[in-house]
Amino acid sequence: MNPFDYARAADPAEAVRLAGARPNTKFLGGGTNLVDLMRETIETPDSLVDVTGLSRRIEVLADGGILIGAAARNTAVAADPAVRKRFPMLARAILAGASAQIRNMATVGGNIMQRTRCCYFYDDAARCNKRVPGAGCDAVGGFNRMHAILGASPACVATHPSDLCVALAALDAVVHVEGPTGGRTLRFIDFHRLPGDRPDIETALAADELITAVELPPLSAAARSTYRKVRDRSSYAFALVSVAAALDVAADGTVGTVRLALGGVAHKPWRAAKAEAALHGAPATEASFRAAAEAELMDAVGLPGNAFKIELAKRTIVATLAGLVRGERS
Amino acid sequence: MSLIRDAIDAVRRLVPEALPGALPSEAPPDPLIDARRVIGTPLSRVDGPLKVAGKARFAAEVPLDGLVYAALRYSAVARGRIAVLDTAAAEAAPGVLLVMTHRNAPRLSPPPLMMADPRGAAASSLPVMQDATIRWNGEPVALVVAATQEQAEHAASLIRIDYEAEAAALSFDAAKPHAAPPGDILGEPTTIKVGDAEAAVAGAAFRVDRIYRTPRHNHCAIEPHAVTVAWEGDSLTIHDATQMVHLTRSTMAAVFGIAEEQVRVLSPFVGGGFGNKAVWNHHVLAAAAARMVNRPVRLALSREGVFRATGGRTLTEQRVALGAKADGTLAGLIHSGVTGITSHNQCPEQFSFPARHLYAADSFLITQSAVELDMVANTFMRAPGESIGTFALESAIDELAETMGLDPVELRRRLEPERDPTSGLAFSSRHLVEAYRRGAERFGWDRRNPTPRARRDGDWLIGQGVATATYPYYRMPGGEARIRLRADGHAVVQMAAHEMGMGTATVQAQQAAERLGLPVERVTFEYGDSALPRGTLAGGSSQSASIAAAVAAAQAVLVEQLLRLAGNDSPLAGLKPAEVEARDGGLCYRDDPRRCESYASILRRAGQDELVAEAAAPPPAETQAYSMHSYGAQFCELRVNAVTGETRVTRWVGSFNTGRILNPKTAASQFRGGIIMGLGLALTEETLFDERTGRIMNPSLADYHVPVHLDVPEIDVIWNDIPDPHSPLGLHGIGEIGITGVGAAVANAVHNATGIRVRELPITLDKLL
Ligand SMILES: Cc1cc2nc3c(=O)[nH]c(=O)nc-3n(C[C@H](O)[C@H](O)[C@H](O)COP(=O)(O)OP(=O)(O)OC[C@H]3O[C@@H](n4cnc5c(N)ncnc54)[C@H](O)[C@@H]3O)c2cc1C
Numbered sequence A: 001m002n003p004f005d006y007a008r009a010a011d012p013a014e015a016v017r018l019a020g021a022r023p024n025t026k027f028l029g030g031g032t033n034l035v036d037l038m039r040e041t042i043e044t045p046d047s048l049v050d051v052t053g054l055s056r057r058i059e060v061l062a063d064g065g066i067l068i069g070a071a072a073r074n075t076a077v078a079a080d081p082a083v084r085k086r087f088p089m090l091a092r093a094i095l096a097g098a099s100a101q102i103r104n105m106a107t108v109g110g111n112i113m114q115r116t117r118c119c120y121f122y123d124d125a126a127r128c129n130k131r132v133p134g135a136g137c138d139a140v141g142g143f144n145r146m147h148a149i150l151g152a153s154p155a156c157v158a159t160h161p162s163d164l165c166v167a168l169a170a171l172d173a174v175v176h177v178e179g180p181t182g183g184r185t186l187r188f189i190d191f192h193r194l195p196g197d198r199p200d201i202e203t204a205l206a207a208d209e210l211i212t213a214v215e216l217p218p219l220s221a222a223a224r225s226t227y228r229k230v231r232d233r234s235s236y237a238f239a240l241v242s243v244a245a246a247l248d249v250a251a252d253g254t255v256g257t258v259r260l261a262l263g264g265v266a267h268k269p270w271r272a273a274k275a276e277a278a279l280h281g282a283p284a285t286e287a288s289f290r291a292a293a294e295a296e297l298m299d300a301v302g303l304p305g306n307a308f309k310i311e312l313a314k315r316t317i318v319a320t321l322a323g324l325v326r327g328e329r330s
Numbered sequence B: 001m002s003l004i005r006d007a008i009d010a011v012r013r014l015v016p017e018a019l020p021g022a023l024p025s026e027a028p029p030d031p032l033i034d035a036r037r038v039i040g041t042p043l044s045r046v047d048g049p050l051k052v053a054g055k056a057r058f059a060a061e062v063p064l065d066g067l068v069y070a071a072l073r074y075s076a077v078a079r080g081r082i083a084v085l086d087t088a089a090a091e092a093a094p095g096v097l098l099v100m101t102h103r104n105a106p107r108l109s110p111p112p113l114m115m116a117d118p119r120g121a122a123a124s125s126l127p128v129m130q131d132a133t134i135r136w137n138g139e140p141v142a143l144v145v146a147a148t149q150e151q152a153e154h155a156a157s158l159i160r161i162d163y164e165a166e167a168a169a170l171s172f173d174a175a176k177p178h179a180a181p182p183g184d185i186l187g188e189p190t191t192i193k194v195g196d197a198e199a200a201v202a203g204a205a206f207r208v209d210r211i212y213r214t215p216r217h218n219h220c221a222i223e224p225h226a227v228t229v230a231w232e233g234d235s236l237t238i239h240d241a242t243q244m245v246h247l248t249r250s251t252m253a254a255v256f257g258i259a260e261e262q263v264r265v266l267s268p269f270v271g272g273g274f275g276n277k278a279v280w281n282h283h284v285l286a287a288a289a290a291r292m293v294n295r296p297v298r299l300a301l302s303r304e305g306v307f308r309a310t311g312g313r314t315l316t317e318q319r320v321a322l323g324a325k326a327d328g329t330l331a332g333l334i335h336s337g338v339t340g341i342t343s344h345n346q347c348p349e350q351f352s353f354p355a356r357h358l359y360a361a362d363s364f365l366i367t368q369s370a371v372e373l374d375m376v377a378n379t380f381m382r383a384p385g386e387s388i389g390t391f392a393l394e395s396a397i398d399e400l401a402e403t404m405g406l407d408p409v410e411l412r413r414r415l416e417p418e419r420d421p422t423s424g425l426a427f428s429s430r431h432l433v434e435a436y437r438r439g440a441e442r443f444g445w446d447r448r449n450p451t452p453r454a455r456r457d458g459d460w461l462i463g464q465g466v467a468t469a470t471y472p473y474y475r476m477p478g479g480e481a482r483i484r485l486r487a488d489g490h491a492v493v494q495m496a497a498h499e500m501g502m503g504t505a506t507v508q509a510q511q512a513a514e515r516l517g518l519p520v521e522r523v524t525f526e527y528g529d530s531a532l533p534r535g536t537l538a539g540g541s542s543q544s545a546s547i548a549a550a551v552a553a554a555q556a557v558l559v560e561q562l563l564r565l566a567g568n569d570s571p572l573a574g575l576k577p578a579e580v581e582a583r584d585g586g587l588c589y590r591d592d593p594r595r596c597e598s599y600a601s602i603l604r605r606a607g608q609d610e611l612v613a614e615a616a617a618p619p620p621a622e623t624q625a626y627s628m629h630s631y632g633a634q635f636c637e638l639r640v641n642a643v644t645g646e647t648r649v650t651r652w653v654g655s656f657n658t659g660r661i662l663n664p665k666t667a668a669s670q671f672r673g674g675i676i677m678g679l680g681l682a683l684t685e686e687t688l689f690d691e692r693t694g695r696i697m698n699p700s701l702a703d704y705h706v707p708v709h710l711d712v713p714e715i716d717v718i719w720n721d722i723p724d725p726h727s728p729l730g731l732h733g734i735g736e737i738g739i740t741g742v743g744a745a746v747a748n749a750v751h752n753a754t755g756i757r758v759r760e761l762p763i764t765l766d767k768l769l
């Protein structure tokens, strides 16, 4: 780990000012990702601005939505009664991630900004376009079980590893950010980028911009929602494929509101817009679910190590939606 | 392997003189074979409170005055030369005392190799940091010593190293056609041929002929390797985490060209060994650096360091071919295959061992060969060979049972041999059928539905499977024990043995207390220090038997001394050692329990505070006279998700025959721990070795998947507890058998659940979609 300076910000304005005052500064949340990367010298900031002192409030808004301060710990969000009641998929997604110890430290802002777990990204003996633009990508011809089947590029086939973010993508969350010139909001589904030829640029956030909060707009269908994570061991493993789903079935047995997002399949939390479109008004049957899953995965491209995820994703979508129809929540 | 070969040689040399006229098979059983006063009680770990309170001091925690810290840099290519080595920035970094590379490292002898050199504890015989040549990806190429660990690590990251890479042998499949049989497999013949097994299999009524593959595994002991070393003049003290203090001492003495007596190795607590806590580069590098900076040095490997600089279980491709007759007996049994090794180690991964002793057959072909790869030396890992050999063999047996429409437990009953099927020796203690019977009853095997995919609970397919566990009985030669009997009636038993969490400190105090006729509270077992009488390595599940034999020998000497000391005024006057037994804190005449005298009384009358007896264990003649193995039956119930292919093990029964159990509490932990490690082997563990570069790509506990709590079901373990009449105390070591058979029991249960036969570990969900 390289030596670095450390400062703690009392409010967003101070955080942004401190970050702007020195080049090569990073915000520090719980440190569960950033500090690991610094130990590996993958990240080498000269200074850190600790933002765990910023708002960690979880507030029910007048419209029925919820506003979550960026410094809220993952554990606190998952345990919040309003979150559990109104957006159970979010609580489940969080609890499906990492370990209790890590969730106790991890912040919402840090979770959103966490970096890929591609093993070549983590090893500076390997070639990685995300670490060193133009260097090449060792994952394509190497181990790529954990890698993307949707939206990848020849430059990078990494996935975004977060569970929490998959729920945020499904829930149309809005990200509140603060920068040197003031605040703005971004749609969560526009927040992360696909790799294209610049996999080193991962989000729409500028280097001196800070996430201050995440807003969940009201969504009644989300009360019946869930998160299904498929992984290589029962816990403490990243998703091979995960599905965040909310589903409202109308009295006539057709799909009303549906929200669907996938994890473990792309460089960003993947909102399954094609599947949602295919489902609107369709009968809430396994056949419709399968057709929707096929539509979503139509453009999927498998690598030798991860081609199985295409079928796995389809099956998991179908099973998760069917489970919601049956009233299962897990 | 020279250890086993040494043992054999030692027996051949010594037995005729040691036991004139008496074949070892005629040696009487240990008189304590049925003693159950202290042995067999579920004593809690004597070191438990220390460990729970964080007061047990491990090698990386020993405080020393003036201690400085070391960090390593590892090579990034598998083969080649260091072309550019720029250490200027590291040398200028804050706190740095030394940057050691091949340029300035002291000239050292290559470490003597374990299993090849009688002094050897080194897992690789390569010279350590002596030239610019790179032999594996991850080889330590530089070491920094600094005032703090953080400074050392930072400085190490500043060293610039460029390589001239050379073509390396990295692909197992590419190397396979060049596989060659090693000269021997740990002292056993490489090939065993009885009759014409190929023809017998080809002509058999029922046939199974399959290839099974197992991947590399890495060691993930909770305590990463660490040493804290200090020189005083030419004397070296090493606070180590090791399974072999004496061999480490001789290895380090050889490397540094000093006398063994000038090296002291202390290792009171080891946070898991599993075969990997031998001498690796970091021992040599830390000691060399400490000499250069003239300060004590600590070198604790990071988790990544454990993956790069120490080896694990190697990969295999195995063929099992079985030809059965209509009555369910075998006409032919073939078990062959290839493992990956290096040119600089002695660890052939003896996957072919189980088939040599398990089942009767008319003909056998058992053989294994190896390819040399450019990788970190593969090494011993809990039941090396047997763990993955039983995966192949016991999967094939299950396939044969299915082919024949026979219950797999019944098939194994029909294959039960009367004598060791390949050596012809009598079994010392087998009782495998009994272990099956008891395990099946406990598990409820008779309620199993043999038809695959027949049981279902929602999306979950339920399956049950079974497999045989087996591991040899070993006892290592050369162990010595000392008993210090004090006039206050307390005994200190000393032997440089190892406590790696198995319960050594507890169980050895128990067996010594039984031997001495003392309450266990009055016996202290001292171990983990090369200044103590010579210990044998804690490996091959041999340590308990090795210690028990040495303590028995020392106690025999002690009894002679006590009788001499007791003299004519004692109730024991005139008795011979064979006529007395240790009981109630003293000695008693066997034929008249009223003729007793306590140790305290004997010593006091003689005016002595202490009596010291020391002796070496006799050579392990029993292993030459008998086929000595432990056995077990592993029963597994699991669920496979029909949608996603996820496997969740829900129930486990392990039923073992391992001689006598000394402490049911610590024994249950050993069995369970082995089974849990076996679940990792079966379902999740695989070292990702990138064959393009030779780089291990998952060197962390986040990416190398050992089982987590949620992967582990309730594990029920039972044992026959039948003493082996030919081993000390009737015991067998039990550290390794638990992992054996687990891979196959899981694979067989997965087949029962899904109808899919997975012949390549680990059984990940993509193989079941
Ligand atoms: C072993 C392991 C297993 C894991 N398994 C999972 C899993 O299964 N599922 C899962 O979802 N996650 C998993 N994680 C990842 C974990 O969720 C993240 O590490 C965590 O959420 C990051 O949050 P943090 O607050 O610690 O972020 P930090 O490590 O502090 O920061 C991460 C990044 O976010 C930036 N950042 C932090 N706060 C802000 C802010 N307010 N505005 C802008 N940028 C900010 C930092 O600069 C840094 O770049 C795992 C992590 C580990 C170590």
Ligand code: SF4
Pocket: A116, A118, A119, A120, A121, A127, A128, A129, A130, A131, A136, A137, A138, A139, A140, A155, A156, A157, A158, A199
């Ligand atoms: S997939 Fe992306 S992160 Fe991984 S090595 Fe390739 S470029 Fe780097």
